[in-house]
Amino acid sequence: MIKFLLKGVLGDKNRSVLPIIIISIGVALTVLLSGYIRGAMGDIINQNARFDTGHVKIMTRAYAENKSQIPNDLAFLGVDSLINELKTSHPNMIWVKRIRFGGIIDVPDDKGETKGQGPASGMAIELFNTNSGEIQRMNIPSSLVHGTLPKQVGEALIGQEFVDKLGLEIGDKVTYFGSTMNGSMAFKNFTITGSVRFGTPALDKGAIIIDISDAQTMLDMEDGAGEILGFESDEIYDDEKALELTEEFNARFVNNTNEFAPIMLRLKDQNNLAGYLDYVDVYSAMFVTIFVIVMSIVLWNTGLLGGLRRYQEFGIRLALGESKGHIYKTLIYEATLIGIIGSIVGTAMGLGGTYYLQVVGIDIGKYLENATMLMPSVIRAQVTPELFYIGFIPGLFAMVFGNMLSGIGIYKRQTAALFKELEV
């Protein structure tokens, strides 16, 4: 019987090719959309984690309260001992120190006079400590537009926008002007070894990247850092783990009233990300759900039409002595087969599209020119394990459900009317 039905399905394009095409398109769109939304979410989380928030971040309470002002006068001192302690108590985490700083970059001409100036948004990271993983974490090799990484103190990477705006070349010297941790004036000359573009407007504006040892000297922050960032060793953010870690860490200082006592914040607690992520979570879930429902209705309708189109065939089969229950069962078997084939084809198509968008992405840079949130200018999809089955919800279930509903008509069929119906 199965072989017989299979022949029928393969022989009738309206029963096989057409539903498979519709299911495949629906499933492919579902997979692609899910992959894109998840990829975009992952990109935003990842970008924030790598460049700003870490999976967790430790600051002094005072620094944390005024974080937007980059208040280095409220930064940690004795940071190395705190990091050593963290490495001992949480060996599965990677701990790095960073200093953010603001100021002005001055570009001198041949005579030493100011040729150009611009506001600097500096970041000092553990560039020379290859074990820190900061170079890879911040994706600096791929972001390097010209030149090389700094190899020694007094060297800096500078944002490509700065390079373009101030007419800089690799090897040129620039002077940083700002204020030290203690409020006195800070200035230091740097040799530009390379230019970078991270693809995130909020980062690329006025970017200057130096080794943290340079910043500590320049800003009078010996053994100091504004922020200690913690990352899971697999670099994947796990909100539950982060919450557990922050609660445990902060509990140790709950009775400490010192404004320089450390406080740990998880990624979601920073940059208004909690609200944003929850918002995006809810809306993406709603969007995917609505899409899945719409596709289910379309595919259900396909199943209904298929059932109606075969009205005569079912009539003949009833007259030949096939029971209604058996016809109904075979209808569901066929729908399952078509649903599975369509879902597999659609999932493969959707995964192909998702992979393409994961590699190429969609450039939204022009919409982010004045954005302050750390968002990548190219939003990429992400191939995740759930994409391998999510398309089966509309593809298989909707097809089968549609046929189950349309098949109810078989039970309502009056065999007494068969002679009349089959005369047409």
Place this chain on the structure above:
Amino acid sequence: MSKNIITIEHVTKRFPVGDGVFTALSDINLELKEGEFAGLVGPSGSGKTTLLNIMGSLDSPTQGKAIVMGRNISDLSHKESAQLRNIHIGFIFQVFNLLPVYTVYENVEFALILQNIGSAERKRMVMEALEWVGLENMANKKPSKLSGGEGQRVAIARAMVKRPNIVLADEPTANLDAANAHAIIQTMKKLNQELNTTFLFSTHDEKVMGYLDRIIHLEDGKVALDKIVLPKTTAL
């Protein structure tokens, strides 16, 4: 003596029509014996198809008993009715109603698949049925490639392949030209004689009537005339 295949006892069939009731059959009594080649004739609305439905276990009477192959139709569940049709009753329709995606062979084979007959035995039975109707060389053709006469012969093979006790045919020649109509009726007559299968036609066609052994004339849901006749044995 031939045994009774169908016994109709005081059968009445009523249908609700609007607020009223339409009586399609009224107190019908009939017996159909093994090997009969009979026809239900009468004007439209006389109850031919309704009676055919009841005899084919597609419908049940409002009153009275319809005994088909020893089973009272009114006592059968839907599944039992389907089983009765599957094993004992073959149907031939005015329109051939072949499944277009399957070949001639597969259309005929379907009735046997429903009976879970093994493939080797199915093949033998299908080819034999196609030989009966002279279409053994067209086994792999699709219905769309057949002429009207060929299509109806496939329908006969489909009805006969399972060796049913009764074949119910509703206006089987209505869509055929005279030559094909005679050929079809002769094929059925031959099968009736060789296999002793009971044939019951619902028909208006004079050509069919000429071959019948028995004519049951229905009028206003009642048997107006039930007569044994001397049938034709050769084509006109």
